[in-house]
Amino acid sequence: MEIILVDDGSRDRCSQICDLYAKKDRRIKVIHKKNGGLVSARKAGLMAASGKYIGYVDGDDWIEPGYYEAMHCAMETADADIVCAGQSRDLFDQSECFYNSYPAGIYEGKRLKALYRSMISQDVFFHPGITTYVWNKLFKKELLYFSQMNVDERITIGEDAAVTYPALLNCKRVCVMENVSYHYRQREDSMLKQSSSFEDDARKLKYLYEYMRSWTKLAENRRGQKDLELSSQVMELVLSICIIRSGGRVQKEDGYLSYSAFDEAYLGKKIVVYSAGTFGQQLVNRLKENGLCDIVLWVDDDYWEYRRCCLDVDPVESVINCEFDYILVATVNGNVAKNINVRLLDMGIEGSKILTIKEPDNKEEVLKRFLA
DSSP states (O other), rough: OEEEEEEEEEESHHHHHHHHHHHOOTEEEEEEEEEOOOHHHHHHHHOOOOSSEEEEEOTEEEEEEEEEEEHHHHHHTTSSSSSEEEEEETTTTTEEEEEESSSSSSEHHHHHHHTTTTSSOOSTTTSSSOOOOOOOEEEEHHHHHHHHHOTTOOOOTTHHHHHHHHHHHHHSEEEEOOOOOEEEEEEEESOOOOOOOOHHHHHHHHHHHHHHHHHHHHHHHHHOOOOOHHHHHHHHHHHHHHHHTTSEEEOTTTEEEESSSOOGGTTTEEEEEESSSSSHHHHHHHHHHHSSSSSEEETTHHHHHHTTTTOOOOOGGGGGGOOOEEEEOOOHHHHHHHHHHHHHHHHTOOGGGEEEOOOOOSSSHHHHHHHH
């Protein structure tokens, strides 16, 4: 095993810590480089790697003993090009397991082609078949190299997707497993989202969209696989990120609303926002900025963790004793929204008061408005 630590221009003592570990274990290599961002750091590590297989671990995260042994065993046994695992999300003292939508197994031939048709966006909006992350996967080096080294380094939102999906498309055999020994650690600084304007994010997302579009065109022309609907899948991916980052609203230059993720019936009413993740935080910020309605309650299953980040979030059960007109369910994942809807109905909430995002009729046009 080879461990490559990339010090991407860190300003604290990480540089010294990396060198210390390298002295203690001959399997560890250290790269010190000028700060260039995540894509640049991953490229530097990949160029220095001499192994047959490549895995990534992000700086805040951790893996359980035996994680890569299990991934390596699955790769060798299945003779796969990529192994896709699940992950655990660590939020303070809680841990929750997440899996790919496709069940564990080996995908090749017709099964693999079926996976391609919904690997980025599956059935309802927006529900990926295979998670975007590079860090819960093991790649054959020669397959990963082309995908990683060609990514535009200006991409700082969705950079994992720009590597994962092109790499998957070049596989002959993919192994999906339910291993959740990779722990994605959420800290306070990663839970709290900036409330700046969407303009800067739109510019970054434009880089992602243009890169992903160019990749899909090349793939369709080279492989003759237009039936995989890669372009529409990419459109849904970037549109979903736009909705999340913008709080689900985009304005025209004249100030009039150009698109809203929710039915406008809630305007001027008393509302509850369900979810305090990125989408929920951006939605609350936008509604407060514009005084569009009266937010009487903000709820989330992980409310206590968000309170520790100084966000005024309450438990979901609080809606029972709250006077409101509508609940806005702040998730772009259609399946998650359905589950939340069922939960609220079981709590006695009227269905007419629950608003989930509207899937745009003309997704391409709406995306253009976001990225304009």
